[in-house]
Structure formats: structure tokens, C-alpha cells
Amino acid sequence: MTIERMDVKRLHVDTTTTLIVMEDEVDRLVAAWRRERPDLDVEPLEVLSRVSRLARHLDRARRLAFAEHQLEPWEFDVLTALRRAGTPYQLSPGQLLTQTLVTSGTMTNRIDRLAKKGLVERLPDPSDRRGVLVRLTAEGQDRADQALAGLLDQERAILAELSRAQRGELAALLRQLTAPFDNIPG
């Protein structure tokens, strides 16, 4: 089989250099739009559709990685938020809301289920009798630490496609796009 029979894309860098790269679904998506809507400039899709699709693939991959540690992605999110908080590994439900971007009803449900599994425990907040503190148990911390290590291994494998320099470049470009969202609260 020659490379001609694969899904490839030829990038004409200059008159003598042609880079042959693998096509992806977004190349096909963009090609379809250019055929159906030649009047529109669909260039933005080249970047942002790839971001969305890659995120979907990552979600699936992460779900698999976490499954090896009997954790759902949402469980990982909550446990690691507590883990990152540092000793004594406790946050209020309200702080967990803002970190995980879910609503309060959802967080109550999540804490209930994590407490039932013995990964977190609810404590009364000594300084505010309305309040509750959610604390990571020893087992919760172990599970979070193990799942994080597994996740990083998997992500390293995905990123092996790129050189160290390319990863740095990619991170910097993405930071330019995310910074406005993160700093000017949307």
C-alpha cells in the first residue's frame, strides 16, 4: 500500500516543499462546508472544531483511564479539587461548586455518593453553623493520587505525537485563547 491510498493532505509550504500529513475529521468537515457554502469563510473551524473534537476524545480516554481505578470522571474532579487544596484536604460545598462548575443540586448529590463510598466525609463547619466542610478520607486521597498518575501516563502517550518544543508552542497558543475567558469572567 502506498501513502497515496491513505487519507492524507498535501500542504504546499513553498514551490519545492510539500508536507504530507494525515487528514482528520475536521479536514473532511471543512471540505464539506466549502462545497456546500463556498460563500462562507469557515477558517475558524480549523482551530475551534479541532479543540472541541479533541476534548471529546479526551473525555472518552479519561473515562477509560479512571475506570481502572473504579472512578467516574466527576468523582475524580471532586476528589482532586480537595486534593489540590492541600492539608487538611477540605473545602466547603460552595468552593467545590465554583471549582467544578456544576450547580448546587448536583454537588449535594455528588457529595452524598462520594460519602457513601467512603471517599469523603461531611463535617460541620466550626466557624459557621450553616456550613459544611467536605474532607477527603485517607482512601479518597489514595484513589485520587493513583488516578492522577494513571491519567498523566495516558496523556503523555497521547502527546508523544509532538516534540517537547511543539508541546510548549501548543500550550502557549492555547493559553492565549483561554486567558480572556479565565481573566475577564464570562
Add this chain to the structure above:
Amino acid sequence: MTIERMDVKRLHVDTTTTLIVMEDEVDRLVAAWRRERPDLDVEPLEVLSRVSRLARHLDRARRLAFAEHQLEPWEFDVLTALRRAGTPYQLSPGQLLTQTLVTSGTMTNRIDRLAKKGLVERLPDPSDRRGVLVRLTAEGQDRADQALAGLLDQERAILAELSRAQRGELAALLRQLTAPFDNIPG
């Protein structure tokens, strides 16, 4: 207010050049992990957490853009899949499944609701009496076209942070990461 008081990050490119860039949430996330787990190499998060977070921001932004055309994101997905198919803008529910990556129960529900809104119609498949064809109505096509134009405007604004060359670079780097998922079916 000086730049010192903002959330910034200093990248020491060489001994005489220091690039000052805006920090984002991932910088803070990575810093927290390095503090709590100095034993781990968390470099992969610099790229992949940014991808996931940016995708989340994009989802929210898209939801807003579509709302101006009274469309939900899922409605846009289905309508544009039909729109990209070209004349006569019809696909089977099965084809729609594979394009939108939802289950058949979900797709039945979506087609029901779109049909009730008059944006698509169900037709019997003339070549297979088990089958159904879903066809875009004239109004469905208009709404899809308008929503796409709105989406592209919004995405262009987000990408204005980058130069044309940077956008090309970013697209190429992302393609390298997505191609394995898209070509070696996961």
C-alpha cells in the same frame, strides 16, 4: 495599576528576553499540583487541560450564539449534519447517529422534537421499508445557515487573539493530536 498587579507569567526565553503573558486557570492548576505533588511530572496538563477547558468555554459561547437563533446546540448539530449532506438534505437516522455520536434512543427523541418544530420531516425510505429518511425543511435550512454564520462570526472574534500564522500553526498541531483518534477508530 502596573502590569505587576495582574495575573501574569514570565517566560524566560533567553538571558536577556523575558516574555510576559497573561496567566490562565491552567497555570494556577499546574502550580497547585506542583506544590502538592512535586514528585509528579504534570507537564501534560499544560496542553490537555487547556484543550478541555477551552472546549468548555466554547460550548458555553456557542450556546449563547445559537440562542440568538432559537436553536439548542444539539439542534444545530443535527440540522448542520443534514445541511452538509447536500441536496436533497436528507439522511437516515442511522447516518445521523454516526455523525453526531449519540445513541439511537437519543436520536429518535431529537428527530421527534425537530419535526414538531417544523425544521425536519420524516419520510419513508423508498428503497428499504424498515427505514426512514430525515429531510431538512426549507425553514430548517434557513435556520441552520443563519446559525452557522453567527457561530463563525463569534469564533472569528475569539481567534482574533492570534495572528493568521499562529492560527495555522495551532490548527496543524491540533491535527497531529486528533488524527490518531480519527483514523485509527477508537
Add this chain to the structure above:
DNA sequence: TCCATTTAGCTCGACATCAAGAGACTTGAT
């Protein structure tokens, strides 16, 4: 001190999704 306002976390009903499986029809082998 009193009372209105704000804040914290929880409850509950509505809703979209998924997974499993049923029913209708087609395909291909004998």
C-alpha cells in the same frame, strides 16, 4: 435590639441522555 437582606446547603420536579431490548423488515444461504 430588631428586622430585612444575603448566604449556605439541601430538596424536588422536569428533562435529556444512555443502554438494553423489542418489533418490523431485509438479506443470504440452503
Add this chain to the structure above:
DNA sequence: ATCAAGTCTCTTGATGTCGAGCTAAATGGA
């Protein structure tokens, strides 16, 4: 012709999320 296996769509039941509203407690001004 017949029948088993495969395909296509829809139905059903369980689950997780959201969002509105509730109660209890803290806050702050008159």
C-alpha cells in the same frame, strides 16, 4: 420457498443534571 441472522428504528426504564425554591444561619443598618 424457507428460515436464520442481521439491520434499522423506536420504546422503555434508570440515571445524572439543572434550576427553582426552601430552611437555617449570618450579616449589617436603623
